[in-house]
Amino acid sequence: IIRNFIIDAYLNWGIEYVLLGGDDEIIPHRGFYVDEGLYWDEDIPSDLYYACLDGSFNHDNDNYWGEINDGLNYCENDLFGEVYVGRAPVDSTDELSNFVFKTLSYEKSDGDYLYNVRMVGENLDWGVSGGDYKDEIKDGSSNHGYTTVGIPHDYNVSTLYDRNGVWQKSEIISIINNGVHIVNHMAHTGVNFIMKITNNDLKNLENSKYFFGYSQGCYAGSFDNRMSDGNYGDDCIVEDFVTTHAGAFAFIANSRYGWGSYYDTNGASQHFDREFFDALFGENIREIGKANQDSKEDSIGFISDPIIRWCYYEINLFGDPTVRIKDAVKPEHDIEVRNIDAPTHGLPNETVSVVAGVYNNGQNTENVTIDFIVNKVTVNSTLISNMDSDIYQEVWFNWTPTANAVYNLCVYAEFVPGENITDNNMANTTVIVGPDIAVSSIFTPEYIELNTTGMINATIINSGLTNETNIIIDFIVNGAIIDNVSVSISRGTSVEVTFNWTPTVEGSYNITIYSEPVADEYFVT
Template sequence: MRSIRYPTISALIVLFFLMANINALSDRFTQANVNGENTPPDQHVDIHLEFDSSSARELTHNGFSYVTAPGYYIPFTEGDAALPFTIRKVLVHPLAENIRLHITNIEERTISVDHPVAGVPEPSPVSSSVPSPAGPPLEYPPEHLSVSGDGYVRGMKVLDIRFDPIILDGRGALTSASEIDARLTYDIPEEIQVDLGAPFRRSTSVFRSSLEHDLLNPEDIDRFPALKMDAPVSILDHGDVQYVVITNTSLIGDAFSPFIEWKNRKGIPTKLVETSFINDNYNGTDMAEKIRNFIKDAVNSWDTEFVLLGGDVAVVDYRGAYARTSGTTQPYNACDLYFSDLDGTWNQDGDSYWGETTDGVDLRPDVYVGRAPVQTYQEAKVFVNKTMIYEISPPSGYLDNATLAGEYLDSTTNSSQGMDLIKNNLLPSTMNATSMYDSAKGVFGNLNRPNFMNQVDMGASLIYHSGHCNWNVMSVGTASNGMMYNSNIPLYKSDAKYGVLNTIGCIANRFNNNDAIVERHVLEPDGGTIAGIGNSHYGWYSYGYPGFGPSEQFMYVMTYELFRNGQVRMAQHFAEGKNYFVSSSGSYNSARWIQIVLNLLGDPEVRVRTSEPGVMNVTFPSTVGMSYEGLPVKVSYANGTPIKDALVCLQKSDYYSYALTNETGEARFNFTTSNLDPLNVTITALNQLPFTVNLSVDNVLPTIHLDLSEPGTTGEDYSVNCTILDNAGIKEAYLEVNGSLGRTVLKGNGTVFTTNISIPVNSIEPLELRILAMDGSGNWNITPWMDLLVNDNDPPYLIEDRTGRFAETGDPHNFSLRASDNIGVGILQYRGIPIRNRPAQSS
């Protein structure tokens, strides 16, 4: 691989997928005139993108080059120029129409390459080693920036903006855009009858988190309404059910009960729904369509975000969907995306094929879906036990490990190089990444069945496999001992060190036909994995270009979503990785094929562990009262750093509430109860062990004794002393004075509390006082208003004597005196003679 030759240029280094010390793709985004439902007809979005051509590289084979750059991908359509592209997402009003993109400024430079640019070759299935070599391109990106697709995510309209930083003209000249500015404009119809609503009703919404990480304009999530899901039947009462487990208990029994109890306890409201209920209450041409119509109703009525299809196809039906590429057609591939993408019917043309390009399928997830491939009660117990061990009490010493196994896919294409792209570009330095290379072709390596199984047994949180497969076999090296069959899976003895398997191999996850090898990993009780990502039919690679084959690019972007884009839950990184390539999947090509056949077996909600779990520090009241407004729970890492977005759940027989911690690591609750059952507090956070505790409920109110036997004196300070007792201690105490004096904090040593107040100077009316006290459990007690008597010890004083000094005998004599007092002058006398008086002075 050689670097591109290019002229000396000055450009900002911008990479979407980062190498260790390089920032991600730099793009500035501004938006004007976005005002929610009452927006004016014309809207626009200004976009600025930058690219550094010095980051580009050539990957050459048979005289033709792929031009790549970190964080960019190669197109999927055969014949397209093998030049880098990336996708940026923009949120617009759900009724946006007449979308226009106008480039307002561009800085371009001509660059050169050592070899002709390849056309994307016909992909080869990862069940064959028959190569499809590259040739010259047949199609070229017409411009650097375009709107490549649009669709809906839970009723919110998302546009895909495709950036091709390097374009090729018909003469073979390459032009790189180092900077580009564009204005996106759209209209909103002034009058239209649609059902609009709030996109996210739940403060802990995981889909909201996904959009916040994906969008250029996440601040507009709260500004735009969402279209309501088009559900043919709506019978569910409105409620809060974030997670639905669909199963048939007549076959599975109550195996999912502890799983559902745990999800509820940690703050994911979860409900089991029987397939019989769905069959009896929802319309559809078959059971799969009935299940999908129920899920639509659950999204509308319950704001559901996760669905576990709790059974193999004999327990919970599946949809066979159409896929075609490279001369291969498979009309009925097992496709659980059908239950995740809820827009339209997936069979718009009404024929016998589902998911065709003519069926109005937008391929974007509206709910996160996983499948538990279980057929019996015992298999379901294995699935539940493994998942709960992984989430609640995993063994130590393996969750910061990753295993990357890559073999020769043909005589030339060594997929270990693709594994190294993941290892070197995406995995954090804190992970212990073990590369297992193929030992064939005269190259020293360590990839074979015994070594691979031993590596899994020692424990790895993430297991990547880039190699050939069939439904019952996984190739782990091309040597004689490189084949691992279903019959080998029981040999795993990992002591509960379960991880997550992701393979590009063909048919490894064909769960609709026998037990595929990915299923066997998930269902093996003594080892294997808790989840598996794999294909129900072919995976695809590109001859001579390891790491840039279609299936490898999907694996890479899923890893990026997990480590670099905050999509940490199992189905988040899986679905959002696929979502990245939706706009490349509009025609029958390898990208659309992979959208259809790539499925997740496992719990969609569980957070993927990527390091050894820590132990959280948690502070909270030792007991709680019958009512506690603002009950605080504070969460931090072991080093004291606050944990943001820890999920805190409080639950008891008559109370249920959950919240995410803020930047200071705190969540507060307005708790109230009518009984003394204990209150459970459960806290979960990424890469931390769960914390759980039961708090006693205290119904004993603080006892308050306030002694006001000593009166106050006008104009002086008065010391208020009270005794406050409680079994849980006193957390807060206040003195409240009716009138202008307001509320004062009482200071105390545990039982005796004091404060000083100033008695007004101008009144002897009694003061009304009361004490408010909250104990350590949050119970408040408030005394009745009590009178504090006020004395006056200040005599009146003479301000001025204006009485005349002389008088004639027998003549009247006027006395004129001015006197004052803090509470007014009652009687004024001169040598026993009363003088007419006024309240503050007499004369």
């Protein structure tokens, strides 16, 4: 149900990000199957299920989800995200309050602590150490056939490595309490311990500047609370890190085993770790949900390796996917248009109200000109005078469309003198003026016996603001119209249509339900 809702919201609202609001017992996980050879698991908790929306991940309808070629028509699963997903693993009002407070606090944060990045590596009892893995993140690397950038020099990157002398958990607790922006970690972990810290130790955290964490360790992100021995316990430690009053505002971690290499740094988990920070600082993808998905898609060329597939499934974001990792230094000048809100549908000659949120992320007071643009034409402007640093302000525009059409609305902050960060100066949305009929879902049997009638059902929705009659719905098989019906749908409602079809030749068929455009309907994709 939840995934189907996300699919509908993606198709009809154009959503880009999804925050799953609840722990596993509230928003259940989908467990994926991977057989590595020596190890196999049929229940790897993976929120990728809510991000990649084509197919079911179980085309053969057995008990194993996410098998190779379990996608549509027995092809590879959809591994490219339509939306970017994070999870707020909360199961109480206190946890929800903590999660929201820390997320908002980070978004408003500034100051010296944003300079501080800490690489944390422990003794692995391997031929290499955790610090060897972390150096590739810190400095960038072209090892093992791919290249990723390091942490920019604008940040103050420090290390805490066992290879330099075994460190105690009190040291990482002190680092967190004194303010650290990013913590990147490599070591053996478990459901209830990470960085030598246990769930019980989190009571010793007192930081009011919250950090972003990334760890390659095993089971630290097991949000179904399953331990490596198959038993179940309390919430995993990464859940507690983001839902207690202190600690992290977001964390990326493994729900099952992390994967390293005994003799070198060519571990599968390292691949995703490197690609994540390359997304942040090499590709300038600062939204943590988008960067997490990018780290996976940049690794998809290796998906035939079952260990890469295992990591692809198990790496989950515990945090708001829209949060952008901040620069080390607050820019002198930076105006952001953070959002735009308008009705999705309208009518000709009826006024539409549009509101946008503008934020001064720079250090200086600015005079900001805000333009309202419709289909690339500026139709109105307003001036925000003397906008102080760290001020968020809403601006309103009224607009009256004169004809049925699909309109692109843009709110654009003109560059202020000296502004160099310009990719966040606009926000866009689409308004459909006139009729909008859509096929919102189709349900077909995966198999119909020869010369036996099968039933195909579809839901047709009228998202427009006018009642529509004589809507022709076509039933198409392999590109040929086999049948059609005429329906009437009131505004904001839907109807179900059913077609009966009897295949007479054995084979694989492409079934399409098509709503023919009604008069003056322009949004027909």
